[in-house]
Amino acid sequence: MLEERFSAGGFSARLCRCNTAVVGTGAAGYNAADRLWQLGQRDILIVTENRLAGTSRNTGSDKQTYYKLTLSGPEGDSVREMAETLFSGQCVDGDIALCEAALSAQSFLKLVELGVPFPRNRYGEYIGYKTDHDPRRRATSVGPYTSRQMTECLEQAVQAKGIPMLDHLQVIRILSDGHTAYGLLCLDTAAREETDRFVLIQCKNIVYATGGPAGMYADSVYPAGHYGATGLALEAGVKGKNLTEWQYGLASVKPRWNVSGTYMQVLPRVYSAAEDGSDEREFLMDFFKTPAEMLSKLFLKGYQWPFDVRKVAGGSSIIDVLVYLERCKGRRVYLDYRRNPVGGAFSYDELEPEARDYLTRAGACFGTPVERLGHMNAPAVEFYRDKGVDLAREPLEISLCAQHNNGGLAIDCWWQTNVAGLFAVGEASASHGVYRPGGTALNAGQVGSTRAAQYIAAKRGGAPEEGFEQAAAQALEQMGALARRALQPQGNVRALWAQAARRMSECGAAIRDGGAIAVYLAEVKAQLASFERNVTASEAAELRWVYRLRDMLISQYAYLAAMLDYMQQGGKSRGSALYTDPAGKKPYAQLPDAFTFVLDDGSRGGRVQEMLYRDGACVFEWRPVRPIPKDDDFFENVWREYRETGNVG
Template sequence: MKRTPIRKIHTLVLGSGAAGLAAAVRLRREGCEDIAILTEDLRFGTSVNAGSDKQTYYKLGLYGGQNDSPRALAETYLSGGSADPEVALTESALSVRAFFHLVNLGVPFPHDRFGQYIGYKTDHDPLRRATSCGPYTSREMCRALIREVKRLGIPILEQRSAVKLAAAGQAGEKRICGLVAVNTLENAWECYCCENLIFAVGGPGGLYDASVYPSSQFGAIGLALEIGAAACSLPESQFGLASVTDMTGRDMKADEICDRPASFRWNVSGTYMQVLPRFISTGPEGSGGEREFLRSYFPELGQMNSLVFLKGYQWPFDARKLPGGSSLIDMAVFYETAILGRRVFLDFRTDPADFSFGALSAEAREYLEKSEALLETPLARLEKMNPGAVELYRDHGIDLATEPLEIALCAQHNNGGLKGTVWYESENVAHLFPVGEVNGSHGVTRPGGSALNAGQVGAFRAAQKIAQCYSGWTVDDAEAEKALRGALESLNAYLGRTVSNPDYAWEKERKRFQVRMTRSAAHLRQKEEVRKALEETSSECRRIRTRMKDPSREESPGLLPAAAAEILRNRHLLLAQEAYLSALNAAFEAGSRGSALVLDTVGTPIHRLFPDSWRVKPEDPRFRGSILMTCYDENLAAFTSRWRKLPPLPETDEWFENVWRAYRERDFY
């Protein structure tokens, strides 16, 4: 029987978001010739599809007389706790180089007539370090990087979905040696053997039902977790209000680079809130029983509208802003949708009932006054303050003048991910380099914009380490072939056993586990709920592992079952879900922090309209000095998590000649 050929590529870049593209460019610049990008599609992923009213890029301050330094920036990164100080210093130090790399590639970051790159303050930012090129900063980055990838002649293998990684060696000394992918055009297996794998698969967009990740972004962290790669800070995700309109049958403007999403997802931050839209909810069909549900949470209308205004620049759900703060708005939306099963919309056409500018907080009123936006409807105010925000929805077939905008409290970003070294190599699987959102370099909080910086810095570091230390071939061909053939056999067995079940439907399976995550493991965390969800997921994962064992089928190089890539995507998403839930289950003792609200029977009640059991367990600040590590234990066939104490931020008061010598002798890799 014809066997699936194994193609050798020295360094594979998996994923073509801003991080993967930058890694490919940097590898080539460092002199690595035998490289390729393997990806689902250049139009897929978060970077090329997501944005916000002013999508932020974060870096060292470079404007005017403001004092800044790598150390000061690293301190900001570390301020929320549970982030690796050495990695934070690296992301700070390289932020300038990574930023100017983008500038030099033509990304239009604004500067003044002296050439100074102006900045503004973003969330968790004490200085004005943030910059932006508008709503689509990360798309501009991708455009510039794709131009460069093409100019450099780097091969791009699209319509490939990686479905299993191949590793050689025992736990403790594992290394990556290749991967199995499904060619989704031909619906056939492909096998790749590689010396290095830059793992740039993005954040876990496929885990949650309520999600503002673009609908083409699922992530693939489960593939690395499956081979035992260590992860950190998995419970530290960001959640916030976003639009989730179904796009079926809508007419959108054509764009040569972004995907055609099934639903339009966009953060409703900034001006979308500052213009004070009407929050309404309806029955599950989207009509009937319409009510302004937010009103009942507040004794006074002015207080409600002032908090809605604040939500504009306090976008992510923040456990510290409860009770009584702007996070109550997120909670009320969540209660209405996830618990009561209703649908929530922002209506920009009319003011909330009994609206009056006079009842607003001084801050909100002055802001609207200075913006010359004391106008009659939220839409008129939005047109005045940010016409692009109205235009953006129009471009996506949604007219805010004629219809309300459906929203939900959505998963937006994972601060955690795989644990890398300062060279962005996996801590415990050699030659595997997680870069971009899949690398968990952020802690409990992160300044807005630091995700994009982290991806660029990771790309630089991984390329440098590969060029300096891993440029030869050290993979044992026979060992790699054994691992790849073994992976293929187990996937074949899994597929065969799964599709032979007449009741199996991958769409239903995916919806079920995504809903489970949104209900039990989003911003609201209840021990009993998480434990139950973990038990259910673990039992499904045990079934997966059993189906992959004892392959009874011969390897079939022919056509795969229809939707093989989707069925196998569910497989690794479920494995990832098990890891996330197991980490969440271990994180309760740290209490409420970041975007996670931990409930406790003896905590502070949030609001009389919520169940009495919704009481806030306060943060235990002692855990800020530790990081939660999660790893698959082959002996237990389960994920385990433990807190690891973090070292202090490195003191780097070195002597020039000594650093120069170390640099010449390359003794720090």
């Protein structure tokens, strides 16, 4: 890595040069750097805004899942069968599904070798269990912190190799002409002087491992230090894909954490209260006829954690809807593990068989919810205690939150975007569709970063592309001028951020109304048009929020436009999104009219929505999914090609 100075338009920046810049220090980013090194690449630089932040290191669930090929038991499995499972999730490209299946065992076993303690039996089989949308027992876990342990082990491997890292660098512009990537412009958030404010990185390849655009939403289970940077990639000319497809689910507000699995299966008391904590009400009983019916649905919410529009009528997702509606009234919703629901006026024998049998087998038909939780899953209690919340003494505030973007940046089977040299890995990439088995995101991040590294090592060595100087000069002048104009005695950027995030959660999350989306879409467009005039920061330390807000608004604009286009093309409610449709039906008469909808019939599952953000507008294209490849698997032919080319490209 060489370091120089670069000047343009009265602004100066440190300049670093390398072959490949990896943006992000989550599990996918670290794996990309580690794989590149293993494949002989040495001219690597890791760029991160905060090494200790991000979703991989700071998120989890009751039993955070890693999804892979079956490696135990008598049941059959195959790469092709796993690929078909992934492909069946709708709007999934078959070549990507095949890669994620084919490299799942390799990626998993690398993590094992690095020290991630995935459980195995006495004979060495890596045992598994079924997760959602999983026909096999492909899921495994090391507990609530699976992704954290992955990240820490990969980080140790990278540090042992001495791969250089620049911390406290926030990417604020991807240098590109819309076809080729030239590098990055970053804000040094630790800089004290204006002359040290900006850093330019000239590189031939960018591995973009920035996670999903978490900052768009106020109601979010993403860790507080994760924001994403999808808008910057869209601005650079990268196509968006399946932007409409998200996962939402119930999560605690502080700390941000999925309340899945045993958190629901122990049957906590669910109540709402006024803003000041007064007027407690077990509001679910306004809807359900009996405590047993309500508690059975609550139990199933543990298994069926993501909000699924198919499970609103007669299923557990009605719990998500009722929580959402209660919060829309301005009330706060809590899980209470101190006391039994409905004053203990329920019988375990009256629960639906699945709930009754599970709790009976677990020996948990006793005591209070926190006692049942401690009996069934003591680490679940310890987690919150470690975060300063004692479930035996205080309730847990919850909301319906954004959890994972199944869409993102469009990629090919080497995880390269349509902008040459820019690879998107992890949640930043659109490798999933409408539905996906739980835990596939962790596998996808490892597989995608491995594929990107393989392609870069084989095809994209050498010096950076020509064109950097012009792109760098333009970006430095524009972003430098934005900083100077934004610094004012009174800053409004944090208030604007909070307002935009709240508006997105209101109209562009799990419950979507076309009219409300169109109204806020126009507001976002106006905010972007007046951004340089209206956004201010009171001190240099707030500039990071100025650039972050700019990225966030571009992301919101693209995602809202994608939702509106989906509806205009006749799209119906599917996955984790309920689209209000007057031509539909309400699953329950007592629900508001916003919950009148039509279920998607699956006929659009073979088509992908792609979007190009160009000159402040979104251009959409719908194409068929790429099928699962059926290549020649005759050994001698594949072996010959592998010897000659490595079968890369």
